[in-house]
Amino acid sequence: MxxxxxxxxPTRRRGAALENAITGAAWDVxxxxxxxxxxxxxxxxxxxTSKPVLYRRWxxxxxxxxxxxTRYWRPLGxxxxxxxxxxxxxxxxxxxxxxGSTVILLRIHLADYFRETGTDFSDLRDRLLPAxxxxxxxxxxxxxxxxxxxxxxxxxxRVVNLPxxxxxxxxxxxxxxxPDETIVDIVDTVWLPLxxxxxxxxxxxx
Numbered sequence: 001m002x003x004x005x006x007x008x009x010p011t012r013r014r015g016a017a018l019e020n021a022i023t024g025a026a027w028d029v030x031x032x033x034x035x036x037x038x039x040x041x042x043x044x045x046x047x048x049t050s051k052p053v054l055y056r057r058w059x060x061x062x063x064x065x066x067x068x069x070t071r072y073w074r075p076l077g078x079x080x081x082x083x084x085x086x087x088x089x090x091x092x093x094x095x096x097x098x099x100g101s102t103v104i105l106l107r108i109h110l111a112d113y114f115r116e117t118g119t120d121f122s123d124l125r126d127r128l129l130p131a132x133x134x135x136x137x138x139x140x141x142x143x144x145x146x147x148x149x150x151x152x153x154x155x156x157x158r159v160v161n162l163p164x165x166x167x168x169x170x171x172x173x174x175x176x177x178x179p180d181e182t183i184v185d186i187v188d189t190v191w192l193p194l195x196x197x198x199x200x201x202x203x204x205x206x
Contacts, residue, residue: 022049024047026043036112043064066127076091077094078091079140084149084192091140092164096171100177100178103171138157163187
């Protein structure tokens with residue numbers, strides 16, 4: 001199906017322009033109707049194209065879902081302030097501001113997807129992130145060890161990623177943003193002591 005240019009002549013979308021139109025329409029359908037309403041028919045109608053166009057690019061509905069989420073679930077920038085504490089606070093505040101509403105919406109709208117596939121939000125996040133990408137908090141810990149702020153010893157992924165897991169838990173429990181004092185508490189009273197650091201020793205920059 002074609003659009004029209006400024007003079008009213010038909011124009012045919014191709015390549016990236018067409019795919020962006022489809023994934024944009026798919027995102028809108030997902031947020032409005034959830035996974036149950038995430039159908040080729042609804043998405044094609046919203047994008048102004050046909051179902052065969054969608055099937056040629058994404059033979060399975062899950063393929064189109066992952067392509068759509070990949071477009072809108074952009075990797076976060078990793079802060080580098082020179083302080084592990086300040087890096088962690090900055091990253092969590094960014095997650096809180098930029099990802100909070102998306103995490104909640106996806107958890108609600110993809111509930112049927114998780115039930116159907118037997119997966120969970122963590123599995124989905126792993127699929128959306130590049131396979132060779134080091135998780136954000138692992139990058140912060142590696143940098144801190146490289147500059148001598150932390151001892152360079154093996155640490156479990158659960159400990160390293162704990163701040164994000166706790167913030168996400170609070171988002172989902174309250175269905176809203178996490179208070180800043182909670183973010184500070186997670187970093188200062190839970191995470192830094194687990195890593196063997198005193199928050200008072202890294203308090204500069206709060």
